[in-house]
Amino acid sequence: MRKRSGFRNRKAGFTLVEMLLVIGLIVILAGVAILNVDTIFGDNAAKLTAFKVRESFKTPLFKYRMDTGNYPTTDQGLQALLQKPSNVSGKWSGPYIEGKDDLVDAWGNELKYRYPSSNNPGSYDLYSLGPDGVESEDDIRNWGE
DSSP, rough: OOOOSSSSOOOOOOOOOHHHHHHHHHHHHHHHHHHHHHHHHHHHHHHHHHHHHIITTTTHHHHHHHHHHHOOOOTTTTGTTTTTTTTTTTTTOOOSSGGGGGGTTTOOBBEEESSSSSSSSTEEEEEEEETTTTTSOOOOEEOOO
């Protein structure tokens, strides 16, 4: 005797509608990811620059100060960490940083430096103008928050 199940024998597989649905979902997810890629990586760029501005320069600038007796002046700038300025009174034993790439933020803009500071009494101001490259709310500074 033969059992009748009410279902026809069907080969395993996907229908055209199922395949189109999966492809459509993949396209939507890829579109969302592509549209937000600048936000995803932009946040990391901001974090990297914030770390550089607030932490990475502390040691080289402190070492420069210990060797020469003071932080580099605004006129000397951060370039003084890479090349000996002509008007250094103390013993310069640099370079204190690896190269010119250390002097720019994650967006390729030059870091801004000021000594004597107008925001950190007895210290220096170090900041990035952020992704837009102009002074605005998105600036990353070593003072305030």
